[in-house]
Amino acid sequence: MKDIFKKFKKYLTTPYPYYYDNTKRVLFLLLLISVLSFGFSYFFEPFEVNAAEHKINSIAILLVHAFIPFPIAFCYFKLVDRTLKEDTKWTLGKELFHLSIILLLIGIAGFLIRDFIYTNPDNWSLTYFWEEIRNTFLVGFLLIIIVLPLNLERLIHKHAHSVQQLIKKQTKAAHNKLISIKDAASQEIFELHSSEFLFAKVESNYTEVYTFSATGVHKTLLRITLKELEEQLTPMAPQVFKTHRSYLVHLGAIETITGNAQGYQLSLKNCATTIPVSRSTIARFNAVYSKL
Known part of the structure; x- marks a missing residue:
């Protein structure tokens, strides 16, 4: 068990690419995630819904839940980018940590907008607060635990292969100036x-x-x-x-x-x-x- 914990800890400290220093890239990633989130909820219907409580139609509700993360995540990533001193020290663990915070913020936002889309008198209950956060993590982590490890292994393999293509030689010494x-x-x-x-x-x-x-x-x-x-x-x-x-x-x-x-x-x-x-x-x- 101790060895498993050590391996997991080492895995979390593995260097991971920092993607959030480029605004266009961030916007593209968030748009892609929003579309995937909408498609997942629309086709698989992972959560039980009561259509009688809806103030707006089901498609509109799916769109709200899929695209509300967009401004939250964008603002959060811009804040991280402004405060980050050294992106070369970014790791898989840091990526997971910050994505978890974003998922928590999205879950809280989903709870706060319940009155605008549902007629349920218990909208402000702890039960629905937990439900919104739980549902957000269920969808979010399903994407995260698939995408991050696959991307990590892809990049490691790609760059390791690229290194092997370099000519193994000593560079010529330049004139001392x-x-x-x-x-x-x-x-x-x-x-x-x-x-x-x-x-x-x-x-x-x-x-x-x-x-x-x-x-x-x-x-x-x-x-x-x-x-x-x-x-x-x-x-x-x-x-x-x-x-x-x-x-x-x-x-x-x-x-x-x-x-x-x-x-x-x-x-x-x-x-x-x-x-x-x-x-x-x-x-x-x-x-x-x-x-x-």
Whole structure:
């Protein structure tokens, strides 16, 4: 039993793609879910209904229940996206947790609108409060427990296969160049040797630049955007690559590449930090890395 719990806990901490940073994608997903929810309720009629209590016709009630989740989920996901600091740390467990909160909010909303669609005098009873939440979770979790694991396994297989297609080779060492990086805030000049650059990461209003020398890994904070840093590192092109909206990596420093549901994970030489390659960047990363 303890082993099963450990395996389940590990499964929940598996990296899972974060889909909610793109408004068009969120709108499409919510519309698709609403249509599927309507179709499921219409064709399978999973819940007992009393037509005599209806203030509006049955189709209209199904439409209300299918599309009320749309604005609730959209607003919730926008709130999550605004407060999320690092989407590379998104996991299957976090996905399930936030979807469960959304289902709870949808169930509460379904209870609050009962007076508008049913004539039952017990609309405000605890019995119907529980019934609305229970029914919402029954429909919602039926979709979740099917879609999430299947999508997770599909992406893991896809990205693992994609990694295998990369040419297994050591990238050629670029000429060691001394590059001057100008800090936009202090106007100070930060100099680095191109062979020592590992990666850069966005952190709040700063960019953390990581380098490696004989004394170990060093971190330097610069008041500069990742785009500005990338432009100033053009002497290193094409060995500098933006793998994610928050990461810039030296391709020559890559030691191993592994795939997961979010994309790739890069392990660098002389560095314990793993660097994510987002799903949307994989094709371009493959093209650039295989030509080095």
